[in-house]
Amino acid sequence: GKGCSAPSTPGVLRMSAIPEALGRPRSSSSRSLAGTLEATLGMGTLEMDKEEMRILKVCFYSNSFNMGKNFKLVKCPVTTEIREVIKSILMSGRIGPDIKLAECYGLRLKHVKSDEIHWLHPDLTVGEVQEKYECLHLEAEWRYDLQIRYLPEDFVERFKEDRTTLLYFYQQLRSEYMQNYASKVSEGMALQLGCLELRRFYKDMPQNALDKKSNFEFLEKEVGLDLFFPSQMQENLKPKQFRKMIQQTFQQYALLREEECILKFLHTLSTFANIDQESYRCELIQGWNITVDLVIGPKGIRQMTSKEAKPTCLAEFKHIKSIKCSSVEDGRAVLQLGLSGTPQSLAIKTASLAEAENMADLIDGYCRLQGDSETSLIIFPRRGEHPEGCRPPNLCPLPSPSPHSPWPQHHPCPNPACNLHLALDSDIYAEIPDESSRPRSGVQNYGISREDVTLGRILGEGFFGEVYEGIYTTPKGERINVAVKTCKKDCSPENKDKFLSEAVLMKKLDHPHIVKLIGIAEEEPTWIIMELYPYGELGQYLEQNKHCLAVPTLILYALQISKALAYLEAINCVHRDIAVRNILVASPECVKLGDFGLSRYIEDEEYYK
Known part of the structure; x- marks a missing residue:
């Protein structure tokens, strides 16, 4: 996702004396928010008593380290739509003045103990959110977060015209960076991003202010360096060394203005994180199920085949005519997108109904944004197209409706694991190939022409022959x-078969931490062509960088290889030669398991020692 929750305490409160009041009848959808507030405040006591009121604590990002300023209490009837809650926050001035891009904002409901997430469609009412989601856990364990979720195609330029939204987007991304990335990036990168925030936050500080000992000690002891830099940097570096590094890096940005700091931060962050799209691991249903990574952002819905390859566009938002999701077996769900110009819908199977709903909200939000409309494209099975302005609030059908509501409700799965929201950046595969997809003996026809490969220097020598660096020109x-x-x-025919068996096996493997096979040149002499990873073998890399590799990085490597082994175990494949010489370093943050020359599959009834 493009951000994470503001640092504040969770909760939905029930109180009687709260400064803000908000609400409107469902039938008054065409009235302005100002008129709604005026009408609500002027309602008689008797009429107010008839309608149940709620108080939502909505957390947001602010330019203050005071946690008491990072939320707003919104008092509203249960019939209030989520879009009105969002508008009330934006119009209150708590976020900032003159917000022009209100359609970019969304409201997220997060369960703080499990990270279960539900993006709330603007047509939902507060009461429906309570019945549909909050009943699944204790009320105090939920938190409402205001987030920027839907981005214009040229969002950086558009945000320059809306400084409040630009600052909010920056604060949202910086919060995500500090929670999810800061501990994983290099010290140099962490210093750059930390000093950019220092310059932005203390925009009037002189260029050499941190050179003065008293100023730095105030920053260190009164403010806290952990607000700007990952805590493990302070643990791994000596205080004087850390101070000097901050002072030197700060000099590079000491003359930047606030907006320049923000834009520089966004540009730097985008080099290693997706700041303008959300990623989902799911399946495309095309006669058979294909496990893919779908990315949804301003450019549409795209399929990622690998991090290096360009994504394939599956649908543009202007071509989407309807959105529908439904439950299927095993707690999973199917999201169907009706497209103009084709009778066949784009069908996507997700791990859970909540994930399908979140994708539906994201796609619907982009359709509204790019179509400059408030009309939702979501429809419902068995109820047909909804009349404009009267759309039922529930996003997806469920097996059995609540006796108190005409709309289906969530039913928690008996298995606790099913109720957890899967992390969007997880690289453990959800779909395991069936028996028919296992590699068979013999060479399959996925060869490439030797003329398309140009050999370079020798990288090393294996059991069967040399390993070369090369360049492959695709069709x-x-x-x-x-x-x-x-x-x-x-090479003997027997050894040649063993040589090719590695490629036959690797062709069926698809995991972000397993070396990727490009193809085979089958004519004599036989070649196996794989992706080149510039940092070489892990053993040599560890030796060369032993003085600068942090412990979290080593743990990350171990985790990635463990995920690769878990994937192999799930498809009954045994590697049989795990060693640092057979692990390649794709980047300082990514390692891949290779050399499957000794690997083999085992049958279910076999016991492998």
């Missing part, structure tokens, strides 16, 4: 850096 003309394993001409 589309793309040039890819590759590693080429060769097989000696005088």
Whole structure:
């Protein structure tokens, strides 16, 4: 996602004396918010008593380290729509003045103990949110977060015209960076991003202010360096060394204005994090199910085949005519998108109904944003198209409705694991290939022409022959850096079969932490072509960088290889040669398991020692 929750305490409160009041009847959808507030405040005591009131504590980001200023209490009838709650926050001035891009904001409901997340569609009412979601857990365990979720295509330029939204988007991304990325990036990157926030927050501070000992001690002891830099940097570095590094890095940005600091931060963050799209691991249903990573952002719905490859566009928002999701077996769900110009819908299977609903809200929000409309495209099975302005609030059908509501409600799964929201950036695969997809003996026809591969220097020597650096030119003309394993001409037929068996097995493997096979040149001498990872073997990399590798990075490597092994175990594949020499470093934050020459599949009835 494009952000995380503001640092505040959770809760939905029930109180009688709260400064803000908000609400409107469902039939008054065309009235302005100002008129609604005026009418609500002027309601008689008798009429107010007839309608149940709620007080929502909505958390948001602010330019203050005072946690008491990072939320707003919104008092409203249960019939109030979520869009009105969002508008009341934006119009209150608590976020900032002159917000022009209100359609970019959304409201997220988060369960603080499990990280279960529900994006609240603007047509839902406060009462429906309570019946549909809050009943699943204790009331005090939920938190409402105001987030920027829907971005214009040229969002940086558009945000420059709306400084409040630009600052809010920055604060949202910086909060996500500090929670999810700061501990994983290099010290140099952490210093840059921390000093940019220092410059932005203390925009009037002189260029050499931190050189003065008293100023730095105030920053360190009274403000806290952990607000700007990851805590492990302070633990890993000596105080004087850390201070000097901050002073030197700060000099690079000491003359930047606030907006320049923000734009520089966004540009730097985008080099290693997706700041303008959300990613979902799901399945495309096309006669058979294909597990893919879908990214949804201003450019539409796209399919990612690998981090290096360009994404494939599946649908643009202007072509989407309807959105529908429904429950299927095993707690999973299907999201169907009706597209103009084709009778066949785009069908996507998700791990849970909540995930399908969140995707539906995201797609619907982009359709509204780019279509400059408040009309939702979400429809409901068995109820047909909804009349404009009278759309039922529930996003997806469920097996059995609540006896107190005409709309279906969530029913928690008996398995606690099913109620947890899967992390969007998880690289453990949800779908495991069935028996028919396992590699079979013999060479399959996925060869590539030797003329398309240009060999370079020798990288090393294996059991069967040399390993070369090379460049592979794809049929589309793309040039890819590759590693080429060769097989000696005088190799015996038995050893040649063993050489090719590695490629046959690898062709069926698809995991972000397993070396990717490009193809096979089958003519003599036989070549196996794989992706090239510039940092080489993990053993050599650890030795060369042993003085600068932090413990969290080493734990990250162990986690990634563990995920690769979990994937192999799930498909009954045994590697049989786990060693640092067989692990390649794709980037300082990513390692991949390779060399499957000794690997084999085991049957269910086999016991492997």
